[in-house]
Amino acid sequence: MTTNEQTAQPSPTKCWCCDKEYDERELVRLGAHPEVGICLACALDVQQRAGEREDELRPTATTRLRTGVRRSREWVIARDWHNRPVLGPLLRRINRHLP
Ligand SMILES: [Zn+2]
Numbered sequence: 001m002t003t004n005e006q007t008a009q010p011s012p013t014k015c016w017c018c019d020k021e022y023d024e025r026e027l028v029r030l031g032a033h034p035e036v037g038i039c040l041a042c043a044l045d046v047q048q049r050a051g052e053r054e055d056e057l058r059p060t061a062t063t064r065l066r067t068g069v070r071r072s073r074e075w076v077i078a079r080d081w082h083n084r085p086v087l088g089p090l091l092r093r094i095n096r097h098l099p
Contacts, residue, residue: 017042066099073098 012021017038027037038046052070055063073095082088082095 013037015039015042017046069098 013024013027014021015027015038016036018041020039022037022039024037026039028040028043030036030038052067055066076082076091082091
């Protein structure tokens with residue numbers, strides 16, 4: 001197989017986090033373990049969880065504020081308010097500006 005054939009037809013591979021299939025272009029590989037690939041959505045989720053863990057390990061006034069925002073976000077999502085017709089777009093717009 002030539003290089004052109006390899007780049008034109010990426011083979012589907014599975015995300016090691018959600019187990020769904022993606023093209024190679026849609027996966028992020030781990031540095032020391034390139035056999036491990038995670039999709040972009042899972043990579044963003046891992047990044048968010050890493051931020052939460054970092055805030056838990058080093059509590060300050062700012063991290064407590066971010067924790068409060070996260071808890072509020074989870075509370076809204078648990079009630080499905082972000083999917084309501086009028087309130088949802090407003091909440092999502094506000095969310096874009098929150099930490
Ligand atoms: Zn995934």
